[in-house]
Amino acid sequence: MDSEKLIHKITEKKALKDSEELLNYVSESGENTKEYIRYKTLWAMLQTGNEMDEETVNQGYKAVKRNVNGRRKSILLNIAKYAAIVILAVSAGYFIQYRDIDSEIAMNEIFVPKGNRTSVVLPDGSKVWLSNGTKLVYPESFVGDFRNVQLEGEGFFEVIHDEHHPFIVNVGEHRIKVLGTKFAVVAYPDDDEVKAELVSGKIQFDIHSGATEESYKSFMVKPMHSLVYDKTSGKVYESIIPDGFHDYWQKGTYRFRNESFDSLATKIARIYNVEIIFSDEELKTRTFTGTLSVDDNIYTLMEVFKSASGKPFGYKFDSGKIYIDK
Amino acid sequence: MKALTNEILQLLNKHQEAAFEVVFKLYYPRLVYFAKEFVPDSESKNLVQDAFISMWDKKPQFINESQLQSYLYTNVKNNCLMFLRHEKVKKKYKSEAAFQKQNQIYTEALNGLDTSTVTFQEIESIIEKTLSELPDRCREVFILSRMEGKKNKEVAEALDISVKAVEAQITKALKTLRVSLKDYLPLVAWLLINVK
Numbered sequence: 001m002d003s004e005k006l007i008h009k010i011t012e013k014k015a016l017k018d019s020e021e022l023l024n025y026v027s028e029s030g031e032n033t034k035e036y037i038r039y040k041t042l043w044a045m046l047q048t049g050n051e052m053d054e055e056t057v058n059q060g061y062k063a064v065k066r067n068v069n070g071r072r073k074s075i076l077l078n079i080a081k082y083a084a085i086v087i088l089a090v091s092a093g094y095f096i097q098y099r100d101i102d103s104e105i106a107m108n109e110i111f112v113p114k115g116n117r118t119s120v121v122l123p124d125g126s127k128v129w130l131s132n133g134t135k136l137v138y139p140e141s142f143v144g145d146f147r148n149v150q151l152e153g154e155g156f157f158e159v160i161h162d163e164h165h166p167f168i169v170n171v172g173e174h175r176i177k178v179l180g181t182k183f184a185v186v187a188y189p190d191d192d193e194v195k196a197e198l199v200s201g202k203i204q205f206d207i208h209s210g211a212t213e214e215s216y217k218s219f220m221v222k223p224m225h226s227l228v229y230d231k232t233s234g235k236v237y238e239s240i241i242p243d244g245f246h247d248y249w250q251k252g253t254y255r256f257r258n259e260s261f262d263s264l265a266t267k268i269a270r271i272y273n274v275e276i277i278f279s280d281e282e283l284k285t286r287t288f289t290g291t292l293s294v295d296d297n298i299y300t301l302m303e304v305f306k307s308a309s310g311k312p313f314g315y316k317f318d319s320g321k322i323y324i325d326k
Numbered sequence: 327m328k329a330l331t332n333e334i335l336q337l338l339n340k341h342q343e344a345a346f347e348v349v350f351k352l353y354y355p356r357l358v359y360f361a362k363e364f365v366p367d368s369e370s371k372n373l374v375q376d377a378f379i380s381m382w383d384k385k386p387q388f389i390n391e392s393q394l395q396s397y398l399y400t401n402v403k404n405n406c407l408m409f410l411r412h413e414k415v416k417k418k419y420k421s422e423a424a425f426q427k428q429n430q431i432y433t434e435a436l437n438g439l440d441t442s443t444v445t446f447q448e449i450e451s452i453i454e455k456t457l458s459e460l461p462d463r464c465r466e467v468f469i470l471s472r473m474e475g476k477k478n479k480e481v482a483e484a485l486d487i488s489v490k491a492v493e494a495q496i497t498k499a500l501k502t503l504r505v506s507l508k509d510y511l512p513l514v515a516w517l518l519i520n521v522k
Binding site: 004040041043046049067303 | 347350351354355356357358359360362363364371374375378379382383384400401404405407408411422424425427428431432434435436438439442472476477493496497500501503504
């Protein structure tokens with residue numbers, strides 16, 4: 001096939017898979033592939049779309065208007081979902097399993113896979129938003145003096161006030177005790193820290209210490225402050241809740257300031273269900289300031305990081321992993 | 327087709343819906359036809375709508391139209407890549423060699439497509455120059471076909487030449503562009519639209 005014929009095939013808008021002649025030509029050599037790609041992309045960029053009638057454009061605009069301001073989840077999320085059916089055999093955003101603990105109260109367990117978010121209303125009317133890769137265990141109904149739940153991962157709690165029945169979030173051996181308030185807990189088992197972030201009200205952060213099961217060191221968290229317990233050093237830090245805190249839970253956007261690439265990579269991995277591999281330790285220490293949205297697609301995000309980085313870096317995708325190199 | 331005025335860009339930066347509508351109606355068709363080159367027709371509209379929804383929600387600020395163009399094309403490109411990636415996974419167990427090959431080549435093509443602002447700006451003058459160097463008839467055919475979006479048959483009728491002759495002229499124009507754009511090649515040419 002000469003290049004005239006090749007161009008002719010492309011301008012006929014023939015899909016590659018539908019033309020045996022084209023497929024054979026392209027597969028013949030790397031040179032041919034390159035030539036095809038060059039013409040194909042040039043042709044694609046040359047499209048003016050003037051063929052589209054006004055009605056189709058208007059319909060498109062209506063569809064967009066109906067769905068702006070987050071009223072629709074990104075279509076890409078839907079695509080991601082049906083891909084997930086194949087990869088993980090998971091279609092819905094979460095699983096619910098029932099299990100008996102002492103055959104009196106059924107426990108509900110919700111697991112939110114990476115790349116998903118969900119919210120749940122607890123039996124007392126309290127609401128919890130759960131982030132990626134998070135597990136929450138709670139009883140079908142709260143009985144006894146305490147309202148106990150178990151969390152592994154990240155959740156934002158809006159707890160209904162009930163001073164007679166304190167609400168306790170158990171995170172591993174530590175716990176957060178509240179009467180009624182809004183707060184978030186970040187406690188992934190594989191993270192080095194446990195974090196409680198309080199919006200309003202009052203919470204008590206009990207850090208397990210000492211030999212007995214019931215010995216805790218207790219810390220009060222102030223409103224609009226967060227308390228971080230470092231599991232390795234055993235130290236406790238207090239800081240003010242960052243500006244973008246509400247956006248993260250309500251709109252799914254995460255604002256970061258001078259955050260290291262390493263730390264961001266952990267978050268990105270949870271949000272997008274990818275593994276990030278750095279070829280060089282220096283890359284991990286680079287810092288970024290900006291915003292990322294849970295609904296962004298990962299490609300857009302990597303491009304943003306790439307353009308925001310002072311020093312260049314490259315990345316490539318390969319079966320669920322992102323390799324980052326200099 | 328006209329380019330956007332500065333006023334519209336400023337209004338867009340202020341998140342004015344009317345300006346957003348103007349931008350949508352100008353760019354939606356060409357982005358859909360761009361996407362159609364790589365993804366099934368049924369998906370192309372959704373993927374482009376998604377880019378616009380995200381643009382409205384994120385309120386990016388644009389200094390000039392090149393930035394806007396770069397933003398939109400980059401987003402649509404990435405959405406197409408995401409689609410291709412999932413399509414590949416979805417059909418993994420189907421032993422359709424042609425399909426897998428197409429997916430691989432389209433992915434490679436999109437990955438290599440530079441949609442950054444700088445490139446858009448640089449290439450503009452090159453295209454303008456190349457167009458001016460084309461023989462008259464060739465340029466005429468190319469403008470009618472690519473800028474005004476006429477079908478080959480319509481171009482043939484308008485210029486009173488055969489459809490074969492139209493095809494030949496388009497091929498000639500693409501080859502010329504290819505030579506002068508060899509460094510940038512897979513880039514843009516819808517910038518042609520801005521060439522008076």
